[in-house]
Amino acid sequence: MVNKLLYSFSILFSILLSGSYCQAQKFGFQDVLDKSPTVPTTFCIPKTESNISALNQAEITVKYSTVDWLFVTATPQWIQNAKSNQVISDFYFELAPPRLLADTARVAHYVNQVHDGLGGLQTPFTGKDVIIGYVDTGLDFTHEDFKNDDGSTRVLRYWDHTLATGPSPGTYGYGTVWDSTAINNGTCTSTDSHSHGTIVTGFGSGNARANGRMKGMAPESDIIVVESDLNAPNWTLMIADACDYIFKVADTLGKPAIVNLSLGTYIGSHDGNDPASEAMEAMLDSQPGRIIIAAAGNAGLNGKFHVENTVTTDTSFVWINSNPSGYYGANTIYFDLWSDLTDATFDFGFGADKPSPDFEFRGMSNFHGATSSIGSIIFDTIWNNGNQIATIESYTSIVGSNYNLQVIFTQIDSSSYLFRFMTTNSGQYDLWSGSFLGYNDFVSTNLPTTAQLPAIAYYVLPDSLQTIVSSWNCSEKVISVGNVQNRLGHIDGNGNQYYTAGMNPPGKLALKSSKGPSRHNIVKPDISAAGEVSLAAAPLWVPSIPQAYTVLDSGLLHMRNSGTSMSSPLVAGVAALYLEKCSKAPYTDFKADMIATAFSDGFTGTLPNFGYGHGKIHALNLLLETNFTTFVAGPDGICDEPIILDIGSTETISSADWSDGSNLTPLSTSTPGDYSAIVYNLQRCISYTDTHTVAQFVVPTIDPITQIGDTLYTLSSHDYQWTLDGSDLVGETNPELTVTAPFGSYTCYAVSADGCVVETNLVTLTVGLESIALDEFSIYPNPVRDAFQIKSKSEILHVELIDAAGKKTNLVNNSGLGYSVSHLSSGLYTIIVTTESGVFQSKITRM
Template sequence: MFIGKLLRQAVKINKILFIVGLILINSAQGFAQTDNFRFKKLVAEQGTVPMAFAVSNTGNLDALLAVKEISVKQVTKEWIYIQANPNWIKEAMESKLIKSFYLEFSAPKPLNDTSLVTHYVKPVHQGLGGLQTPFKGKDVIVAFVDQGLDYNHPDFIDANGNTRVLYYWDHTLPVAANTPQPYGYGQLWTAAEIQAGTCGSIEESSAHGTSVAGAGVSDGSATGRETGMAPEAKIIVIETNFNLPNWTLTVADACDFVFKKAEELGLPAVVNLSVGSYLGSHDGTDPAAVLMDNLLDEKEGRIIVCAAGNSGAWGKYHVHGDVDADTSFVWVKPNPGSQLGPNTVYLDLWTDLSDAGWNYAWAANQGSGSFQERAQTIYRAANTGIGTVIRDTLWNGPNRIATMEIYPEIVGPNLHLEFYLNNVDSTSYLYALKTTGTGNYDAWSGSVSIALNDMLTTGLPSAAVYPNIVNYNMADTLQTIVSSWNCSPKVVTVGNIRNRFGHLDKNGNYYTPAPSYTSEVGELSMNSSKGPTRSGHIKPDISACGDVSLSAGPFWLLNDPGWNASMSDDGMHVRNGGTSMASPVVAGIAALYLEKCSKGNYQSFLDVLHSTAFTDAFTGTVPNNAYGYGKVHALNLLLQSNFTTTITADALFCPGDSAVSTASVPGYSIEWMNGDSTLNSALTATGDVYFMAYDQNGCVSYSDTLPVVALSAPPAPLIYVNGTLLSTDPYPDLQWYENGAAISGANGTTYTITLPTSSNFTVSRTSTDGCEVFSQPYNPSLGIEELTNQIQVYPNPTSGSLTIDSSIPVSDIQVVDVQGRVVKSIANGPHEVSISELENGTYYLIIHTDVQYFQVKIVKN
């Protein structure tokens, strides 16, 4: 059976090193039926092994939570994500505890200093070009779901000799004491264990993961060259296992793990995915993509960046069919080298359920010459046999031309049909998928790299020879991006432009790509995949340097002279390319963005990424399905979030509550050098005054720095009362005031008042620098006391309004300045008092009750 052949093919695939143009290919499809041969084989061979599944969310969450044998990891509207073994899935389907489940088959194989210049990253690292400070990804996590990392490379070790890797989760290892929960597979090591040399995982048979990580976060420590985009970022590594069932769900688990660890640490995070699947719905509605979308929506400070794919030179392996009353068709050719067996035919078809109002049949055509049709099946409605295996045969009279297996299923909002033709009688035949009715579909196959089947695009007959050719659906090179998360509007998808012309290798020879590689420096690679998504969304989002890049290499390779031709002349970096290398360029720039805008999210980043991309003669008019919105421009991207801040403060000031520095950034949050968060900050000492302002995305803007000098000021004087005699402590320069007016000749340590009086009296001291400091006001008729717990006034300081909570009836309120002048009176005891019209400074709030007066010092800022 072809399912068994697929699985045997997967077992033979090992981790293979590719130095140029790598991206994981995962031919992943989902099934919801237990009688499928693929699921039967999984039960037979791994029936008791826990693995990732997504089951349809039919309101059965409580029942699943009560099952001890499984672990519920995440829940979305459409899916419940669990860790369970295939035997349990089979039993749960039979008992109707679950209605359907998602199962994919994964048969994967692995898919810059000049980048710093091309994408304007150097001025960002230097704090130039209009930026107020350097940005290098500090306190941002960048995670890589890839083939591992050689964390011993100096480019991933900080200046203190400590690893920059926070966690290393290896999916390829068996369950052990350090298996992370609730995931239930692989093994996890911490930074402390990596530092101590007790981590049991490292990239050993590939250079893909190390070079991808280097493009994103290398700090250049090895040789001072090939620095990544975010050289101060923290790192999390997830070594993916290409052979795990439901592989895309394990990638979604990795994203969940990263974002949870980032939340624990209070840091923003970027996940880079230089891996993907060329077959699938191509609309971002599969379970893995849905889970990633939910994770992105949960919290700010989360971005996922992925590689678009490297299938641009594979030819026309996608076909779109608009179905109407005329019978349209596409011809598929047998492939002697198909991964499903010699001369088999395979087609992977997807359509929205709302667009599946058509019928289909398969036919065999003699091909070149007469193009006579030799056999045809019956027509079936597109949604016939959901959840079952449909078997049919193409007969030419008594002669069997081919047998057929059809796998129809519903995945989210989509109808998915897999067509497999085996026992092909003649390899010269063309096999036609014929459709009629209403709606549309998209289908994929292809002989290049996927090793499936080509659709006929040349040598088509004329209408005179074959009249129905006017209804032929021609295959194209569009929608060749990888599927799943790549097609989510919330995930950043990256295309690949050629990074450099060549480089000097470790043997002293100058490397350039083969003559068949025709893309120029700065031009989209001939291999870069193209969009759009099946739902018409522009993809890729952006393009960045990928091909002919140099990046950190693992020591197993660097120490092997056999790889010298693939190394740079410094012997510490290797050559890699493809969208796998372009993706971490953008992921690193996303880390720079999150350093500047810690509350930014995927949408704010996509918006600024699209709006600041640059174009040239290569990109043409954007957006398009090759370059996306253009080429990423790191400097303009960060400058987009700059905003104007103004700071004012007296160069010379008298210390006290009324001496303040003022920030002019209304609507933004403020953090002064001393930790104050109000628009006005009290000046208390000689030094530099500055602040940081943050917009709604947490994007930081820095004010200018103003040096200020505190003049000498005496302590505030106190008033002592003895009947009508007011006195204070001796001081060279004293002045008594009544209701804010200086009393002529009253410059001594005592002053006698005449009763009765309702005036406010104050006394001031003036230093040799001219700083005048006032006492609190004294009113002999009020008998003022400090506030008790019966009255509360807040907020204090305030920028505008005060709230007064009192258990005692309040009759009226006065606001008095430091000199004793009444600047505002409010009758009828309001609970809210506005002082927004007053100048900034210190005041006294006098609260009148029926039996007593209370006083509290307040600050307006």
Template sequence: MKKILAAIGVLSLSLNGMQAQESSKFNFSLARQLKHSRIQNREIALFVQGDASVVREKTEALGGTFKYSAGDIHAIRIPLSGIQELGACAEIRRIESNDLQLEPLNDRMVEMNHVSEVHLGFNLPQGYQGDGVIMGIIDEGIDYTHPDFRDNSGRTRIAFLWDQANINFDAATQAQPYGYGKEYTGSQIDTSTQHYDSPTSHGTHVAGIACGNGRALNNYRGVAPKADMIVVKMNLNRPDNEFLSSLVDAVKYIFDKADSLGKPAVINISLGTYFGSHDGKDIQALAIDNLISARPGHVVVCSAGNAGNAPIHLGYEASADTQFTWMQPGTQSLHIQAWGDSGVFGNIRFSVGIDRVRPTRQSLAALPFRAGDLDPGVLKTDTLFDAQGNQLGLIESMVQYWNGAYGLDYRIYPDSIVNINGSDTSRYFWRFSSTGLGRFDAWSYDMVFDNLPDSISYPDIRNYRKPDTDQTLVSSFTCSDKVITVGSYANRNYYTNANFATTMDTSIVVGKLSSFSSKGPTRDGRIKPDITATGEWVLSCGTQAELNQLVAVEPEKVAAGRKHKRSSGTSMSSPVVAGIAALYLQKNPSADWQEVKNALLRCADQDQYTGNNLPDNDWGYGKVDAYAVVRGCTVGIEETGDSPYIDFGVYPNPASASTTFHFDLSLLRDNREPRIRITDPVGRTIKSFVLNRAAGTLEAAITDLAPGYYTVSLETDRRILRTIRLAVVR
């Protein structure tokens, strides 16, 4: 066999003499923009971590704009030509841009999630419908003329709308301090004669679930129908690809407006990207964390993702034997991103190559293996040729280090010889290979999952690692402990459509986990999603333009009355939980994100579909139960639960080395599979004890617990019976 040659050209990021020390502060997206942009005076949105006064002074000196701070993370706009000098400042630790595409993650719902009882005030001090709470919607847009977003007098319920995509603004209408888009007040919306439609009904549908008031047809009411609304329309087609930057801007905008009105706010985000570190430690996620924890009454809820049945994840322990995964090119570039912890990623070496798979199988060329921690911050460009000198493709790669993890990005641009048309494309696969020791995880849309050769015709296939459907969450803020992440289960399988006929799908099992619902855990092993809600076959508001189109060609997708449509996705389950959070904040307006999250998780329901071994990475803590949340399942007081048939205590408390739990469930009918569980402040299970009797004592060693507060729960297979706060001291 002829020797395979790889002609390799490496371009390090050393523009204007910039050193690797400065470039290592940049992420892959920013490095690519610095390399490829031909307009050095073009402004770019960045997040910078470091000393605020230094960042502001340097940004303004370089002709940029300092927008705002979220803790020690600062949002700026600056010309590309000034980024290198900015990176040279010793007081600045990290600079990130982001060109990852956000995508939308897409009645009976109020019954399935036990919302009706809360609206009616059953065994509650009053009914709760979101009065005095802001529901923030960050999405593709909203049809603000839909009747479900107007009150009984016909006035809009939207206090503010920021259209980030609108370029027809002036100083008076521009949202400040962001410097782009157009802001509308409620009174301006009321006097507008335009019918405001987004490209799809996604944002309108999401908003209807969260807080539609049912005014259009006196049904299809959302979870928090009396909440006030603040909406941000994102531009998912913006040419500069600054999606995550503009999303953080949107979060700050809503919280600032809510604070100025003196109201708590819940923000729903049914958008996301599947690329990233999946540990919630990227700079945009940390900025959102800081905005959430800035004051009580700030809550963010988001979709887990719709990749539960998509093989986009690859994760395994590398070995001395070279293992590989194929990627199939289409008409665009290929992208794969690998992440690992700093202690192990350098022990793994990676390579990318290209194989002919039809009519015969042959390796054509490959990059040399490189350590996962080699040259962080240096953008490399490699060109592969076959033995005959034909160019096969261009590969850009870069290692980045941040917050204890290394990330390795490959963007592959196949040449015309392997990418000329569909028939040619199927003849060539790109090969992602690893060797060494240590665990890594990778994500890509392009990995080959099926139709693989057998080991007789292709012996090397024994070393093939197939992608899987685990760890398919969207990344960034979705993986943060401070953000409530929501999976989906089936809401219904029939309804009356626009033509007053029945639309039915008997393959849908009501109550069962949706096949598309993305699964956890996070890359660092934390449970996500946090909770599930109805997201499959949900009827909610649609834009008038799309409803008219659907009635003409697909009337089965439109509900009777022709004001609402059917959609599915975790985009639809997230606003259910956001609405319930708003109901909780109406009752407890000074609650912070932790209290709201604890209330949701501790009161989650379990049934035949969730099973009893929760939390897990499919369901989180179970199915959200609005009534239980609002009625009073909140953790954080001495005890919760009011049953006279339960006895539960802990002594000593505070404790240092050990403590003893005493329990008595003998008079309680529902005492199957009792257990005691200890969880930390973010809801992670630290210890769990199965009780083999209905009454008695249990001594537990706690020397391995760090000092602090923990929640101790007495539970059965059906519900949480009592909770006690345990203080561990040293």
């Protein structure tokens, strides 16, 4: 028999924190102090200068802080001594027991199209280079679905809160952390002995490498595992540590990250303002590329365990049944009350009634002002004619802007009594209990008439709302996920058909999915997804247990699970697809886009509501919501100089990666070819431009301008256009230009069919060509028979003769004889003289 604890799939696995209900001012703290006085434990302390100084003097490191709290790891003994000696002003302690809260799901939520890059997407998205951190019961990382193609692990880090051997990461001071090297070389000893964490991770990140089946939502995502200690005190603070750790590892790797929390507690303020929630919200606000996804809870079938009451001067009450199997002992009663501090203006007391048929009031305690004894235990007794009916302890505290009252009936005279919680005066409160938690049920049926019991007119009926888990799940910044039916059933490991009890149709809200809203009436859950009857990776020890075949898939490598524990990693996986496309998107963008693209159907009814939230997540439309248009703008070809290619977009561009390897925008290039770019907006959402082809254009040629008398000449491979002082000369489109006053600066340019332009040198004239020549030099005799002389003010560098046909001949001065033209036939010639001061020309006549 394998010594493992197999997770129960019909009833959520539950580990409840033990806690004392006597002698300690913080409910449950004395028990921790008695049992584990020197074990490093997570605490938070009010953020004051004196507390900061006290921690510094004690050399206790502040792991991180928020506006209100300092988060530390310290021993319960140090906390007790520091508080008793007034070294610290106060500390936060909670008794909030944790609860562990795919192929068809990918179809139901349009994930396959995202994996394939279809439906309007430009490329596939599979979660590559995005981290999903799973805070759960651990992971069997030996399962092939959590390995790369080369057999190496996809798990980057594994922080085991349950293992005290160390080393612990950073400043957290507890647990043991393993890296991928330890996992790959087989030295990591942590694993998943419950199965819950492996299934959850598989549904979010499994890659189907084992047998090609049950691929998760983000099959190429990186994985970080935090194995939670479900027996730890101040458990929610350890979850905040886990989130902080995951985000910090992601930061060092330069990757975005999602944290999946498929676990929670039904006890707490239910407003997202507790210390753990405040810390998580600060993490989300600190930088983009961070998202937290949480399971809403699975208490939809656990009855009416919530009471909400607006208090008036008429004394109202709710009845609570004792529990023979109570968590704090047989026939004890416990409930947890929360109120905004501004609403904690009521007085409270307790009473007892005989049940039907008498419904006789038997006695009551004193009334107490809600905030009259903060931090002290209130001891009460219900008497009836000198007989003790019940003894009660009340623990009051202020947590930030909230008021908390925890009540325990430690001893009762008869389990048949109906026990009252009574309030009067003014204010408002919410309270929770529930026998499914090991606590107590409120009475909601078989109530007496006012004739039987007149006070029943002021009875506060319990309800089935606000059955979601508390803490972070109620934060407006954390995505809370409700659960809809995924499958009706599947073929199990024995080859038998399994069907879900009740045959709830796929797509309908699962019967046990918890309902919102938060205590402050924020819509919760935010979204819903298919989780009920889902299949994902099973720890490899499970198939060795024959009894487990009923929960295994026919391939024996995947197993069944249900609940918001599964719908949460579905949304976490979709969030990884989103952050792969938009790696710098803040959680606010993800939430807004998720809500904007959520879909409804015949099951959801009017949205939003407290079951489906804003609807069902639509992975494809969610990613399409981030699409933006980009294109390459620029010339279609290159002439003889570099061209500029720019990117046009419907959004502000932060950067671009060009196909030639450049990341500069605009891009200067002199190389023809195909150009495209991967473009990122301010949220690093990715868009692919079209391909822009740049051709090599034909570049025309043109000779320098030659001056012959009052005519300028050039020769081009294409057309001609003469200019004067930068403006085209109308009609001057021939190789020569006869210049006339007014003079100026002349050029000629040619344009190819592709639009490439080439232009001559600039020739500037202020007077006629002949006038310039006469002033600078003279030629004699002219007309000439055999030779001529040149008289010049400047040294002559070169002399050239041009005949009527444009043929050029270099002339050389023969000492004493001049420049010979005896070999020329009679006619008119142009002489070009280059001197130190310029180029001049004149005409001669050969006789």
